[in-house]
Amino acid sequence: MTDKSDIRLRSLERESMYSIFAPLDANEPLPRELVKEGRRYKTLGRRELAGALWLPAMATVLVLASWGGIHGVVVLGIILFMLLVFVVFVVSGERKARLK
Numbered sequence: 001m002t003d004k005s006d007i008r009l010r011s012l013e014r015e016s017m018y019s020i021f022a023p024l025d026a027n028e029p030l031p032r033e034l035v036k037e038g039r040r041y042k043t044l045g046r047r048e049l050a051g052a053l054w055l056p057a058m059a060t061v062l063v064l065a066s067w068g069g070i071h072g073v074v075v076l077g078i079i080l081f082m083l084l085v086f087v088v089f090v091v092s093g094e095r096k097a098r099l100k
Contacts, residue, residue, distance in 0.1 A: 046093030050086040057082055 058079055065075040 050090045
């Protein structure tokens with residue numbers, strides 16, 4: 001005796017199903033693959049550049065300050081100013097990109 005669920009599954013194998021649903025194209029990428037590919041080839045923007053340069057710049061300031069014997073408050077001021085410069089660099093690039 002056949003089960004009702006077995007009959008329903010076999011009904012999907014009918015030839016009429018091929019006329020309703022076209023088979024998938026093996027060469028057409030899926031949407032999630034397109035998203036991954038878009039992230040892979042993303043260009044380096046101002047935000048990424050500032051993020052990559054921030055830590056080496058801060059380390060350089062700290063090394064030079066310890067070597068030169070600069071007071072801690074002055075070093076903190078230089079680091080905060082440098083952070084402000086990086087933030088302005090990122091924000092100014094985003095504004096120009098939105099205007100295009």
